[in-house]
Amino acid sequence: MSPYLPRRSLAWGTLIASLLGAGLTQTASAASATDAWDVSQGSTVTQFIANPALPGNGPGMFGGDAGENSPFPGERFNTIFPDLLPTGTVHVIEWATPAPITLLGWQLQAAADGGNGARSFAHFTLSVEIGGAWVAVSSVDTLALYVDQHLLLGDSFAPVTASHFRAEFTQATSFFGASGPRVVELDAITAAVPEPGTWALMLGGLAGLARRRR
Numbered sequence: 144m145s146p147y148l149p150r151r152s153l154a155w156g157t158l159i160a161s162l163l164g165a166g167l168t169q170t171a172s173a174a175s176a177t178d179a180w181d182v183s184q185g186s187t188v189t190q191f192i193a194n195p196a197l198p199g200n201g202p203g204m205f206g207g208d209a210g211e212n213s214p215f216p217g218e219r220f221n222t223i224f225p226d227l228l229p230t231g232t233v234h235v236i237e238w239a240t241p242a243p244i245t246l247l248g249w250q251l252q253a254a255a256d257g258g259n260g261a262r263s264f265a266h267f268t269l270s271v272e273i274g275g276a277w278v279a280v281s282s283v284d285t286l287a288l289y290v291d292q293h294l295l296l297g298d299s300f301a302p303v304t305a306s307h308f309r310a311e312f313t314q315a316t317s318f319f320g321a322s323g324p325r326v327v328e329l330d331a332i333t334a335a336v337p338e339p340g341t342w343a344l345m346l347g348g349l350a351g352l353a354r355r356r357r
C-alpha cells in the first residue's frame with residue numbers, strides 16, 4: 144500500500160483487507176477438516192493403487208480413515224503409496240468432490256522416514272479435469288530429502304473450477320526398497336462465503352466509517 148494515501152483511505156483499506164483475510168479465503172495451516180477435498184466434505188478417491196501392506200489408505204491424505212490396518216496408529220490417517228518401486232516412480236491418486244469447486248491453491252503436509260529420507264518425493268503435480276482432459280495447474284519441485292524429514296508445501300494460482308482432481312508424486316529415493324511417499328494431508332484452498340457474522344461486522348464497520356465522514 145502506498146504510504147502517501149490519506150489517513151481515511153488507509154483505514155478503509157485496512158478494514159477491508161482484514162475482513163477479506165478473515166472471511167473470504169481459508170488461511171494456510173496444516174490438516175484442515177473443513178477444506179473442500181476433505182472426506183468429511185464428501186470427497187471420494189476415484190483412482191489409487193494401494194500399498195499392499197496398507198489397503199484402503201488412499202483417502203487418508205484427505206482426512207479419511209478407510210480402515211487402514213497400519214500397525215503404527217499415527218499413520219492410519221496418512222496415505223502411503225506402494226513400496227518396492229524405483230526412484231522416479233510417479234505415484235498417482237485421483238479424487239472427486241460432490242460438486243464443482245473453485246480452487247485457488249493447495250497445501251500439503253508430508254513426512255519421510257527418519258534418517259534415510261525414504262518416503263520422500265522430489266516433485267508434485269496437481270491436475271484438474273476440464274472437458275474430459277487432465278490439465279496441470281500446479282507443478283512444484285521439493286527438496287529430494289526433506290529438511291528434518293518433514294515437508295510443508297503449497298501453491299496458489301488463478302481460480303480454476305473443477306470436480307475431479309489428480310495428484311502425482313515423484314518418488315525421490317529407494318532406500319531399503321520401502322520408499323512409497325507418505326502424505327499426511329492435502330488440503331484445497333478455496334474461496335469461502337463469509338459467515339453471517341462476518342457480513343454483519345463488515346456492514347457495521349462500513350456504516351460506522353460512513354457516519355464518521357459526515
Ligand SMILES: [Ca+2]
Binds near residue numbers: 174178180182204206
Ligand atoms: Ca483436509
